[in-house]
Amino acid sequence: MNLFGYLQQYQTQLAGRTLEHLWLVALSIGIAALIGIPAGVLLTRRPALKRWVLGVANTAQTIPSLALFGFLIPLPWIGGVGPRSAIVALVLYALLPIIRNTYTGIVGVDRSVRQAAEAMGMTDWQLLRLVEMPLAARTIMAGLRVATVSGIGIATIAALIGAGGLGEFIFRGIQSVNTGLLLLGAVPAALMALAADFGLGLIEKRLVRGQVGS
């Protein structure tokens, strides 16, 4: 059977798995952004924390994803079999690029601009909201983009611990040595990653007013 045959046969399943996959990634990136962006801002205010926070985020990144999913299964509260563990793992992977880019974006704001803002009597909150965040927006978005695209790939492994998603087809394909089934998971996941990259790229461009960076 060719790929189109599989497409027809698994149409409804494919739609369900795609939605599952999308949901897993969107939710984890959302959570990671809610943690990572404030954490990145905090690092610019408390540089002493930088080593620790980036160290932890870095370490999380180095754990092989297959192993991380495995580690999470026996853990209470955050772990177990199913989407919860998968989301925790995906959040951990997404944190580093988001924290790092938020930090770099803000630290990269031109010194004279920061100085002018300070000298005109902006509070720290105004500096952050009116100057640093808008000027760092592009870099922060780039971090979210990297996190999302790699998250879509990593999320395929979530199927292994029963979290669903497009990985279901891939694992079934591997187990039954069925390339068609494997592709049925892999191709949509790749397309999703491309679409996310493109879409977030558009948002990134829209966020930029005037001349920011190059």
Add this chain to the structure above:
Amino acid sequence: MTDEPAAPILLEEVTYRVGETALVSGLSLKVEAAQTLVLLGRSGSGKTTALRLMNGLLRPTKGRVLVEGRSTEEWDPIQLRRKIGYVIQEVGLFPHFTVSENVGLVPMLEGWSEPDVRRRTDELLTKVGLDAEPIGARYPHQLSGGQRQRVGVARALAADPPFLLMDEPFGALDPITRAEIQREFLTIRGSLSKTIVFVTHDVREGLLLADRLGVLERGRLVWSGTPEQFRRSGDAAAAPFLECLS
């Protein structure tokens, strides 16, 4: 405390140290109301540090900086800085704001109504020789160096602060634009009554703009007086600068 009004800006034996290096040492200065004090000095003489001590961006290691009779340590830094316009050589315009938004920022932060901010912005842009239409809607990267610096001056004047600190504001401009903007600055200054501290290494500029002149050398004030006295001075501190004039 006497009954006479406090000097707008007063530095009392101010020392500012970073590690072992004193960027400013034992500096005493008095800036008179509605006058322009020019601090003249070579690179590294502590001019910029002196300015940054005045608006509380730096805190003195020793001594006191008094603004309107109150130490900068006692001032709420935000309130202090809102009273003091600050213009720097790099301008530091916000690249994501239009020219009008840049100029109107402090009034906006001060809670002015939108029509008031707009009226003020247009008025100031005209004052510094720019047409609010169409320049107000442009972004800083679309301006020339001279225009950018004009916007920087307009921004510093926006909320009508009684003080203006200027750190080599025209230093990066070509000589012709520079002369032009200096002349215009004199005109603007005549129509306002601001207490100004102007830092420069350019003796011509200093003599042109100063009511009083102070020469800084390695963080110390080595000479002070009027431009006229400076020209006639045989002082060793003045000599290298006067040589530049001939």
